[in-house]
Amino acid sequence: MSETTIPVKIVNRHLITEFEGMRYLIDTGSPSSFGKGILPWDNESIDLDAMPTLIDIESINNHTDLGLAGLIGCDLLFKRDLTIDLPSKQLVLHDVGCPELPSMKLTDVMGIPVLQDFDVSGVPQRMCVDTGAMQSFVSESIARGLERVGTVDDFMPTGESFVADLVELEVVISEDHHKIKAAVAPGLLTMLRAMQIDGIIGLDVLQHVSYTFSYANRCMAPVLRFA
Numbered sequence: 001m002s003e004t005t006i007p008v009k010i011v012n013r014h015l016i017t018e019f020e021g022m023r024y025l026i027d028t029g030s031p032s033s034f035g036k037g038i039l040p041w042d043n044e045s046i047d048l049d050a051m052p053t054l055i056d057i058e059s060i061n062n063h064t065d066l067g068l069a070g071l072i073g074c075d076l077l078f079k080r081d082l083t084i085d086l087p088s089k090q091l092v093l094h095d096v097g098c099p100e101l102p103s104m105k106l107t108d109v110m111g112i113p114v115l116q117d118f119d120v121s122g123v124p125q126r127m128c129v130d131t132g133a134m135q136s137f138v139s140e141s142i143a144r145g146l147e148r149v150g151t152v153d154d155f156m157p158t159g160e161s162f163v164a165d166l167v168e169l170e171v172v173i174s175e176d177h178h179k180i181k182a183a184v185a186p187g188l189l190t191m192l193r194a195m196q197i198d199g200i201i202g203l204d205v206l207q208h209v210s211y212t213f214s215y216a217n218r219c220m221a222p223v224l225r226f227a
Helices: 057-064 186-193
Strands: 004-007 009-011 014-019 022-026 038-041 044-047 068-072 081-085 090-094 104-109 112-120 123-129 148-155 161-173 176-184 199-201 210-214 219-221 224-226
Touching: 004 014, 038 068, 057 068, 112 199, 148 176
Parallel strands: 022 068, 112 224, 123 199
Antiparallel strands: 004 090, 009 014, 014 022, 038 044, 081 090, 081 210, 104 112, 104 219, 112 123, 148 161, 161 176, 161 224, 210 219
């Protein structure tokens, strides 16, 4: 099957794509897609009105001011292997990804991509990869002893607003080092811990290089870690 390339961009710190003048949020933190209208996707026409959802797209619009018509979740993003290339402002849907590259073990929880043994200062953690997150999140245990360097306003998947403390971390992607400010949000992380997830890798990490995901091969590349 041929590749499908989808242009994307970050607007108001959220990852979106546009089809026929309509905006859609790209969200690997959502197991399913939903919204309004017909979405042209990988040579198919997807009726978003027929997709079940527990969240009204307008509740997301109220927090983001993006004028979204819908959200594209894991059910569509991971029907095939996926490359998220934010430096080139594109997603690529394709087949057979990352078997020959140094990679990390990828699994899923309720369809959401989760890195099974993500290295946080030498300690393996289960981290979900969420393009719907403006910044990464870490648990209180990871943030313990780190200086708080500010706060960030955000909102839960269910729509409630919250304020989270920020801590500075270093992310190492292959051999490149980047500083990020990860959030510590007890309410959100409690929900994640119920799913046995220790934190979130967000756009602050994903924006630096191209990443390939393969559910078929259970891998994500390149290798990254928190120092």
